[in-house]
Amino acid sequence: MPKLTAKTFFTEAEQQRIETAVQAAEARTSGEIVPMVVDESYDYPRAEIVGAGFFSLATAVTASWAFGHSSVWVFLPIFIILYFPFKCLIRALPGLKRRLIHPAEIATEVAENALVSFVEQGLHHTRDKTGILILISLFEHRVFVLADKGINDRVEKATWDEIVHLVTGGIRSGQTAEALCTAVARCGELLEEHFPVKQDDTDELPNLILS
Known part of the structure; x- marks a missing residue:
């Protein structure tokens, strides 16, 4: 069996479903949601x-x-x-x-990679500081959600934990794409509640990143 990588983690049909879910969520809000899948967060x-x-x-x-x-x-x-x-x-x-890797080291490296990716992908440049990154790191078997200050100040931390559990549960049950679409929709609801769509909004960021 070929090694599963970020680029092969989803089928083309699943990638399209996820991107459509992101577009639908972003159509209701001025925020930006970026699901991202990486092979690993660090080489350890x-x-x-x-x-x-x-x-x-x-x-x-x-x-x-x-x-x-x-x-x-x-x-x-x-x-x-x-x-x-x-x-x-x-x-x-x-x-x-x-x-052979301590769980605390894994948690630290995934969090650091999420922060670096957040900056590299420009999520910190959204107009109202409402970017949300949903990172799936394959080697570590970890999911991490990182939100910018605008939305993070208005949402309880437990809400992001719920989204993480939603995606990890989907991975365990073999329904990753469906769970990720549901997580994206939930992020869209949170953004819509606090940052509804504006007339001059544009899609500023990619709707799915596989690297």
Whole structure:
């Protein structure tokens, strides 16, 4: 089975459904909603280094104890030889690599990537500071919602958590596109309540980003 990436996460039909949902939500408000899917928020090199070191150390210690009378001259070559294969193995197995990363580090990197993406995509340039980013980070299995100050000041934080749970629930049930469309519609309702559409509004940002 080919590796699932951000660009293949949704079918073309699903991408069209999501973009249509964004357009429908934005037609009722002056705000901007941008769903974004990324392969990963960070490459986590420390997980590969520490993991490869641990596995090669454990294997070398065991082998030198079992076959080399705990000789350092048996231990060192085994450790050196196995370090890079283990590092490549961890890189090739996302599930294993993810288990070597502390959840707090994952949460920090996803939040940081959301903030960087928010700025890079220009969501902070909306007229009333009403940009909303819904980030799906595939490697981390995380969803993060980041809203600009205009709408964030008027919405309880728990509301964004509800949108995150809505999307993550859809991912778990295999209904990601449908759940994301529902989340977009909910964001549109929040924006419409506080920032209704204006006569000179334009669609300022992309309606779906896959990277």
